[in-house]
Amino acid sequence: MDSTAGRRPTVKDVARIAGVSQGTVSNALSGMRGVDPETRQRIDQAIATLGYIPNLAARRMRTGRTNTIAVMTSMPAAVSAGSSRLGFLMEIAASAAIHALDYNSALVLVPPVADPAVALRHVAMDGAIVIEPQTDDAFLLLLKRRGVPVVVIGQPASVDLPWVDMHYYRTAEMLLAHLLTQGARRIALIVGTSSRVSHHVTLERYESWMLLEGIPPCVIYVPEADGEDGSYRATLDLLRSNPDIDGIFASIDAFASGVMRALRDMGRAVPSDVRVVTRYNGLRAREERPALTAVDLHLDQIAALATRLLMDLIAGREIERITAGPIPSLVVRGSS
Amino acid sequence: MDSTAGRRPTVKDVARIAGVSQGTVSNALSGMRGVDPETRQRIDQAIATLGYIPNLAARRMRTGRTNTIAVMTSMPAAVSAGSSRLGFLMEIAASAAIHALDYNSALVLVPPVADPAVALRHVAMDGAIVIEPQTDDAFLLLLKRRGVPVVVIGQPASVDLPWVDMHYYRTAEMLLAHLLTQGARRIALIVGTSSRVSHHVTLERYESWMLLEGIPPCVIYVPEADGEDGSYRATLDLLRSNPDIDGIFASIDAFASGVMRALRDMGRAVPSDVRVVTRYNGLRAREERPALTAVDLHLDQIAALATRLLMDLIAGREIERITAGPIPSLVVRGSS
DNA sequence: TGCCTTGAGTAAAACGTTTTAATGCGCGAC
DNA sequence: GTCGCGCATTAAAACGTTTTACTCAAGGCA
Numbered sequence: 001m002d003s004t005a006g007r008r009p010t011v012k013d014v015a016r017i018a019g020v021s022q023g024t025v026s027n028a029l030s031g032m033r034g035v036d037p038e039t040r041q042r043i044d045q046a047i048a049t050l051g052y053i054p055n056l057a058a059r060r061m062r063t064g065r066t067n068t069i070a071v072m073t074s075m076p077a078a079v080s081a082g083s084s085r086l087g088f089l090m091e092i093a094a095s096a097a098i099h100a101l102d103y104n105s106a107l108v109l110v111p112p113v114a115d116p117a118v119a120l121r122h123v124a125m126d127g128a129i130v131i132e133p134q135t136d137d138a139f140l141l142l143l144k145r146r147g148v149p150v151v152v153i154g155q156p157a158s159v160d161l162p163w164v165d166m167h168y169y170r171t172a173e174m175l176l177a178h179l180l181t182q183g184a185r186r187i188a189l190i191v192g193t194s195s196r197v198s199h200h201v202t203l204e205r206y207e208s209w210m211l212l213e214g215i216p217p218c219v220i221y222v223p224e225a226d227g228e229d230g231s232y233r234a235t236l237d238l239l240r241s242n243p244d245i246d247g248i249f250a251s252i253d254a255f256a257s258g259v260m261r262a263l264r265d266m267g268r269a270v271p272s273d274v275r276v277v278t279r280y281n282g283l284r285a286r287e288e289r290p291a292l293t294a295v296d297l298h299l300d301q302i303a304a305l306a307t308r309l310l311m312d313l314i315a316g317r318e319i320e321r322i323t324a325g326p327i328p329s330l331v332v333r334g335s336s
Numbered sequence: 337m338d339s340t341a342g343r344r345p346t347v348k349d350v351a352r353i354a355g356v357s358q359g360t361v362s363n364a365l366s367g368m369r370g371v372d373p374e375t376r377q378r379i380d381q382a383i384a385t386l387g388y389i390p391n392l393a394a395r396r397m398r399t400g401r402t403n404t405i406a407v408m409t410s411m412p413a414a415v416s417a418g419s420s421r422l423g424f425l426m427e428i429a430a431s432a433a434i435h436a437l438d439y440n441s442a443l444v445l446v447p448p449v450a451d452p453a454v455a456l457r458h459v460a461m462d463g464a465i466v467i468e469p470q471t472d473d474a475f476l477l478l479l480k481r482r483g484v485p486v487v488v489i490g491q492p493a494s495v496d497l498p499w500v501d502m503h504y505y506r507t508a509e510m511l512l513a514h515l516l517t518q519g520a521r522r523i524a525l526i527v528g529t530s531s532r533v534s535h536h537v538t539l540e541r542y543e544s545w546m547l548l549e550g551i552p553p554c555v556i557y558v559p560e561a562d563g564e565d566g567s568y569r570a571t572l573d574l575l576r577s578n579p580d581i582d583g584i585f586a587s588i589d590a591f592a593s594g595v596m597r598a599l600r601d602m603g604r605a606v607p608s609d610v611r612v613v614t615r616y617n618g619l620r621a622r623e624e625r626p627a628l629t630a631v632d633l634h635l636d637q638i639a640a641l642a643t644r645l646l647m648d649l650i651a652g653r654e655i656e657r658i659t660a661g662p663i664p665s666l667v668v669r670g671s672s
Numbered sequence: 673t674g675c676c677t678t679g680a681g682t683a684a685a686a687c688g689t690t691t692t693a694a695t696g697c698g699c700g701a702c
Numbered sequence: 703g704t705c706g707c708g709c710a711t712t713a714a715a716a717c718g719t720t721t722t723a724c725t726c727a728a729g730g731c732a
Contacts, residue, residue: 008483010688021712026690036710053482056460057402058688060393062717067458068444077434090426097447098413106459108404108444111433122403123442124392146389147344286623346718357682362720370679394718398687 009050017046029054066124069310071096072110072139073131076225087253087282088299089131092153095303096129103311116142127310129153129303135195151310153302153325155197162313164306164325168201171295174330175249175277176209178293182336184247184275188218188238190231190259191251202251202279218242222255231258239266247275253284253294260288260335275336290334298326345386353382365390402460405646407432408446408475409467412561423589423618424635425467428489431639432465439647452478463646465489465639471531487646489638489661491533498649500642500661504537507631510666511585511613512545514629518672520583520611524554524574526567526595527587538587538615554578558591567594575602583611589620589630596624596671611672626670634662 011029015022020039027033028043035043046052060066071093089112097107105126110119116138127149133140135157143150144159152163179187189206191199203219210217220238222230231250235258239245250256256278260270268274270290278285281294302325312319347365351358356375363369364379371379382388396402407429425448433443441462446455452474463485469476471493479486480495488499515523525542527535539555546553556574558566567586571594575581586592592614596606604610606626614621617630638661648655 011690012688022689023691023713024711027711030690032690034710039710051481055397055688056458057393057396057400058717059690060460061391061397061719062688062690064393064717066393090430093429093445094426094447097445098449101447101449101455104458106444106446108442109429109433110442111430111437113434113437119437122392122440124396145387283619283622286619287627291623347720348718358719359683359721360681363681366720368720369681372680375680391718394687395720397689398718398720400687 008055009052010055011052013050014043014046014052017050018042060124066126067105068108068123068125069096069100069105069307069314070108070110070120070123070125070128071131072116072119072128073112074116074134074137074139075112075132076227077112087284088280091282091299092129092131092303092306095300096307099304099307100311103307105311110139127151127314129306129310130156132196132198133157149310149313151306151313153306155201157195157197160321162309162319162321162323164302164309164323166198166297166302166325167328168198169205171279171297171328172202172205172249173209174295174328175279175293176206178330178332178336179247179249179275179277180213182247182271182275185215186218186242186244187215187247187249188220188242188245189249189251190220190222190234190255192224192255193221194224199251202249206249218245222258224252227254228258228261231255232262233258235259235262236266239263239268245274248277250276250278253278253280253282253292256292257284257288260292271334271336277336281331285331285333288335293333293336294331295328296331297328301326344391345388346391347388349386350379350382350388353386354378396460402462403441404444404459404461405432405436405441405643405650406444406446406456406459406461406464407467408452408455408464409448410452410470410473410475411448411468412563413448423620424616427618427635428465428467428639428642431636432643435640435643436647439643441647446475463487463650465642465646466492468532468534469493485646485649487642487649489642491537493531493533496657498645498655498657498659500638500645500659502534502633502638502661503664504534505541507615507633507664508538508541508585509545510631510664511615511629512542514666514668514672515583515585515611515613516549518583518607518611521551522554522578522581523551523583523585524556524578524581525585525587526556526558526570526591528560528591529557530560535587542585554581558594560588563590564594564597567591568598569594571595571598572602575599575604581610584613586612586614589614589616589618589628592628593620593624596628607670607672613672617667621667621669624671629669629672630667631664632667633664637662 011022011025015025025043028035028040073089093109100107108123113119120142128143130139130150130152132154133152133156140159150161152161154166155163191203207217220234222234248259250259259276263270263274270276277293279295281296285292285294309319347358347361351361361379364371364376409425429445436443444459449455456478464479466475466486466488468490469492476495486497488497490502491499527539543553556570558570584595586595595612599606599610606612613629615631617632621628621630645655
């Protein structure tokens with residue numbers, strides 16, 4: 001009668017077969033302490049014959065480490081998931097998952113849902129990457145309460161956390177410069193209502209530049225949660241009240257989709273009547289006809305950077321509070 | 337002197353403050369057994385004052401449940417991740433992550449890397465969704481060894497596992513019918529070399545139909561790992577040896593990108609000289625110029641279905657071995 | 673009244689690992 | 703010869719939950 005019948009083999013079984021103690025097996029497994037080569041071989045042998053697989057839950061409970069990081073954003077699904085549910089979040093997640101492997105970690109994908117507490121209830125993690133948090137971001141508050149190390153992609157508004165700079169200012173500048181170069185004179189900015197640094201910086205750069213150019217600024221605020229439709233309606237209103245608009249800067253790609261639809265419905269040609277640019281070079285920017293001029297933020301590199309920083313933070317190494325991400329590059333397309 | 341100083345509060349602390357035993361706190365938390373309303377309130381009170389957060393690792397160790405599912409595919413990154421790293425895998429992952437929440441579960445994203453054993457080393461899961469496995473799929477073998485419940489998206493080749501039917505046959509039929517309707521007569525099929533049911537079925541339908549139409553079949557095999565470049569070279573060869581080709585069915589979107597590049601380089605116009613279609617309606621299909629006719633596989637619905645099935649399986653409920661996914665729909669674009 | 677059931681509660685065991693403190697042993701230095 | 707040291711090893715503790723087996727009191731029923 002095999003005493004391991006039915007059960008999955010444990011360290012205890014391995015120890016018994018190899019004729020050593022549990023502790024020695026553990027040492028052989030982790031390599032933390034010296035084990036005699038001959039002993040180690042016996043242990044490896046036992047592991048192979050038993051088909052032993054470590055119980056990760058027990059290991060995690062004992063060590064307190066989960067070898068897991070999480071990626072999340074409080075951007076509402078209407079804009080962060082968007083058409084085909086792909087976008088910003090997923091692009092970063094894909095890259096982070098690959099790079100997390102280099103640090104023996106798995107990545108859990110926290111979907112953008114209404115209640116962050118629900119989303120995090122069953123997520124155990126050593127650290128988290130939070131994308132473009134808003135002021136008093138629910139995810140950041142929860143993570144802080146739990147004491148989870150965090151690296152932010154984009155600039156956090158209120159809290160003091162390490163972050164990867166996505167060059168909001170420069171991005172806005174590139175897009176505005178491009179619109180002006182292409183001949184746009186009456187440029188409108190469509191921006192989300194939530195309090196995010198990306199919005200503030202974009203808005204600030206827009207307003208200061210318009211002032212400089214002597215162009216009356218025209219800013220439209222749309223709640224992120226209203227997504228494409230909200231932007232559609234706002235653009236219709238905009239064009240009725242300001243028919244001379246000849247350039248539109250949509251700060252979120254879902255908004256850009258609404259803008260394009262509104263322009264089509266109003267019979268405005270793009271780019272001849274109105275030039276349109278947006279920030280995130282995602283599915284929507286590419287699929288739109290004409291395709292949208294946008295900015296390649298190099299999210300894969302940003303995610304790789306954020307992952308590395310987070311791992312350093314978790315390991316207790318000192319990291320800079322601000323890390324510059326790759327310089328974004330303009331992708332000029334038919335819409336401008 | 338507070339005895340909870342430094343430590344994070346545990347069930348023991350909560351029990352002490354509330355004046356009950358650990359077991360009662362656990363019962364109140366899980367709702368598994370009756371707890372007097374008045375007692376429950378005292379416990380809730382204690383939890384609030386202490387800021388108690390359950391230790392998930394301990395819970396998992398005790399219950400054996402991780403409240404986590406994983407999504408993975410053995411498709412090489414060259415084709416599964418593709419341009420911008422988005423695509424098939426991520427589209428399914430995004431949807432599965434959201435639906436997993438309905439079952440109090442988190443989703444871990446297992447990236448497509450060379451060594452599946454490495455990718456899974458630190459992943460604890462109650463079940464897994466495996467996308468389009470190949471014959472003797474490394475992920476499936478590992479999962480089987482671990483005894484992890486699995487639901488397959490697409491048809492598994494060798495093993496007997498529950499799966500969600502993506503209608504390979506019908507998909508191939510739709511694309512072929514479309515090419516023929518559009519006037520293509522010499523149709524070539526570009527397919528991966530790995531042994532996957534999707535390839536076999538597509539190939540089978542292609543050959544039988546070509547036989548029926550009296551068209552000599554022309555199949556090109558490209559290793560998935562060679563991705564777009566491999567397809568590019570294969571297409572150049574194809575067009576040199578078979579200059580009368582007027583239709584190309586690329587079974588993988590990365591291959592379609594290579595096809596389009598080759599056609600451009602050879603000076604063939606799309607769609608007038610050659611019509612091109614592909615299967616997965618991802619970023620590549622949409623970004624290509626002209627955009628590619630493709631098939632909307634409704635991956636979000638498929639992922640939702642697979643998630644539900646997996647949860648049923650984990651819960652020990654009986655599930656069908658085969659579940660029909662949504663019927664794919666043709667998305668006609670400029671390339672045909 | 674006596675017996676059985678039910679419901680709330682408790683003390684202790686159990687989950688499988690890593691870590692700690694202790695042990696024994698061989699070996700070089702004194 | 704003995705002391706001290708380093709090294710491999712061990713037995714037992716510890717991690718924080720859930721579950722088990724048990725107690726006790728209250729209440730229904732014959």
